[in-house]
Amino acid sequence: DQQVKQNSPSLSVQEGRISILNCDYTNSMFDYFLWYKKYPAEGPTFLISISSIKDKNEDGRFTVFLNKSAKHLSLHIVPSQPGDSAVYFCAASPLVRRLTFGEGTQLTVNP
Amino acid sequence: KAGVTQTPRYLIKTRGQQVTLSCSPISGHRSVSWYQQTPGQGLQFLFEYFSETQRNKGNFPGRFSGRQFSNSRSEMNVSTLELGDSALYLCASSPGLAGVSETQYFGPGTRLLVL
Numbered sequence: 001d002q003q004v005k006q007n008s009p010s011l012s013v014q015e016g017r018i019s020i021l022n023c024d025y026t027n028s029m030f031d032y033f034l035w036y037k038k039y040p041a042e043g044p045t046f047l048i049s050i051s052s053i054k055d056k057n058e059d060g061r062f063t064v065f066l067n068k069s070a071k072h073l074s075l076h077i078v079p080s081q082p083g084d085s086a087v088y089f090c091a092a093s094p095l096v097r098r099l100t101f102g103e104g105t106q107l108t109v110n111p
Numbered sequence: 112k113a114g115v116t117q118t119p120r121y122l123i124k125t126r127g128q129q130v131t132l133s134c135s136p137i138s139g140h141r142s143v144s145w146y147q148q149t150p151g152q153g154l155q156f157l158f159e160y161f162s163e164t165q166r167n168k169g170n171f172p173g174r175f176s177g178r179q180f181s182n183s184r185s186e187m188n189v190s191t192l193e194l195g196d197s198a199l200y201l202c203a204s205s206p207g208l209a210g211v212s213e214t215q216y217f218g219p220g221t222r223l224l225v226l
């Protein structure tokens with residue numbers, strides 16, 4: 001079963017606008033959530049994380065929101081830049097170092 | 112600090128052979144995890160090592176194994192290679208503190224092609 005789902009395989013936005021990437025999970029044991037950015041044939045680069053005791057975490061242009069009751073999290077990128085174009089993975093883990101990843105969303109930011 | 116390093120970056124093997132991949136974690140990190148990325152299955156957890164012991168294991172056959180050395184460096188081995196083992200193998204490290212959620216930092220990966 002797919003415990004972490006990213007339902008949008010792709011997203012296209014204009015430079016300067018907001019990008020919103022979404023992720024849903026089913027496992028109630030997940031208590032730590034992360035977003036990674038990835039280019040082909042490279043390792044994922046950590047962007048931002050959030051613990052289940054919080055509902056929002058910000059780091060510069062990146063903000064992650066967590067809605068535990070809906071088992072939903074989202075990543076907001078404001079303003080979006082062409083260099084943000086990549087595949088974004090949502091990942092979740094219980095209190096052990098075992099990440100479960102979503103399928104990824106290809107973000108394209110058009111100049 | 113230097114990041115996670117993996118060697119080799121690219122590897123070509125034939126079916127039936129075995130392969131060993133290496134990972135050096137970020138200095139001070141004691142937990143090393145391995146993941147496999149394929150187009151069909153996405154990113155999947157293989158196993159995690161801490162203090163030279165396997166602490167967590169994913170749903171992969173016994174042909175996939177690993178070990179960790181006293182300096183926290185880790186190797187993973189795949190025996191009797193199959194075509195479906197062609198993938199990007201990623202290593203990630205984290206401090207390894209007990210009872211704490213941690214961010215894992217990934218290396219660049221080893222691209223394995225099985226012919």
